[in-house]
Amino acid sequence: MTAAHTLQPVALAASASPRGPARPALDDRKPMIECRGVQKYYGDYHALRGIDLTIREGEFFSLLGPSGCGKTTLLRTIAGFEGIDGGVVLVDGRDMANVPANVRPTNMVFQSYAIFPHLTVAENVGFGLRRDPRSRAEKAAAVDDALDMVGMKGFGGRAAHALSGGQRQRVALARALILKPKVLLLDEPLSALDRKMREQMQVELIKLQRQVGITFVLVTHDQEEALVMSDRIAVMFEGEIAQLDGPEALYARPASRRVADFIGVMNFMPARIVGEGADHVTVAVPGFGTVDIPAANVSRADRGDAGPSIGFRPEAATLLPMGAEAPGRVTEGVIDEVVYYGDMTYYDVIMDGSDDYDGVPHEVRISMRNVFGREVPDVGTRVRVSWSPGSLVLFR
């Protein structure tokens, strides 16, 4: 009985993020950015097809999508570098229609960082303080504080062109944050960094955002980055928002098959709907048999999908040796492929009877954390697979 409860959290564990304890509920905070029906054309190309979203004060918000989906265009319309051809953009309740980029209460961290190569680090950070009424000494102190905040204390006198990629990024952050903007816009800020640096900067950005409390809007094509850092994520495809949700909801209950495919790894299998209850849909899935999918896990299929399908995260099942007892539903199968990743291993399992459905066997990819000292099972090993109907998502 208790065992049945442990399976569900395991399935969601991968979406946990280091954001720590909860802050005031998002819905109670005031809207900082509101987009209503935002349209943008480049000639005949329809870049933004009616974007509606509200980003709240102090939120870490991500625009996630493949290249060309309009996420950067949307960010640039908020910054004021691109005009819009329809709709409204409000920042802190104010219509930005006739507000040029240089007077908007937003600042940007550019993808290339856009560090001025002819200035020193301190001159870069203090660039926006020219009209600040404070004294020269006070401004210099503010620059030092900003550099200290991003871990670049003592770098003020360095020439900007002598900095590494990570240092440029920090300078770009300090240069924007010193102006205390209402919104900080970040255009793929981590894409130029190597993997180790990127992971380090992700955590630093989260900490920095909590420290300054400024609304962050991040553009990224990296779903992992968005999941790790964001309070909420808008997934965009072809100039439209496909789903706007928190990381957990996005990962566990993708609104469409396309979103599911974009976020993380997902097994897809054909499904046949065999019955419908008040709170569930009953489907036949190859290898899984007949399953009652809870109504909350029913999402829509995309145009072009052949028919209803089932999505299943690799970590939502557990592999067990033959004869072992397991909670939830248990099926059996044979390991067809093993992909070793060090900390974890992917197993492609052909479940018994998976070819009953349409005559071809269907593989399911299942991931397991590697336990130190325990051998990774080989190809051809028969295994038991434990899973729960609640971790299957139906796209219909």
Place this chain on the structure above:
Amino acid sequence: MATGNGTETGQGLRLIAPPLLYAILLLAVPLLTILAYSFFKDGYLTIVREFTLENYLATWADPIFRTILVRSLMVAAMVTAVTVLMAFPVAYFLSFVVAPERKALWIFLITIPFWTSYLVRVFLWKVILGFNGVINSGLKANGLIDEPLKFLLYNTGSIVMTLSHSYAPFAILPIYVALEKIDRSLLEAGRDLGESRLMTFWRVTLPLAMPGVVAAVLIVFIPTIGDYVTPTVIGGGKIPMVANLIQAQMLDIDNKPLGSAVAISAMAVVTALSLAFLFLNRRFLKVRA
């Protein structure tokens, strides 16, 4: 490692050997000859190979040389100022306004004047500005003037106009290259950090374009000081510049050592001024974007 470098150096040397030989024979040797001549004594129709500083003393003591050198510097400075100031907007337009696929066409159009020889281009200005030239006959035909305007030709202004026209592409191209190298997101960053378009130009675009401007200044200034054709044709010989003086000493008066001393003196002044200009602009030049 050393062997590898040696081979590479050897290869490089072999590769540049023909132009290097050419440069030594046609640039370094004549230059060193002139330098040597400037320290020799002048005998009538011969050159006495004895070391002397007399030529330099005579050159710098001569008020005509000083007047002509100052005039040359003034004309060159004016030509440089006019050329670079007019070239910058053209280069800016070319870099920021012209669509990328049209840039090649525009550069082609800008260099078209170079298809005709320098002498012909200079002479063309005489046709335009002359006593019976295009402007005068045009104005006369329309009854705007009765007598041809005489101030159009044979003065410093017309020399400056002619040289500025001739050297325009030399100024446009380096400035254009410098502007093209500017990462456009830097200009957006300038705006994003609260500066207007004008202030962004002043604080970002212009400092980053300075290497091109410095190059343009030197490329225009150095050759115009020594220009011989334009003062002769457009100045009508009445406003000689330093090259005319050197020519007169070398050929008309046939005092090659004195002519050489004038040439070396003028070169020394130009070198000193150019180095001073580079030094003043050093903070713009060390930037590696």
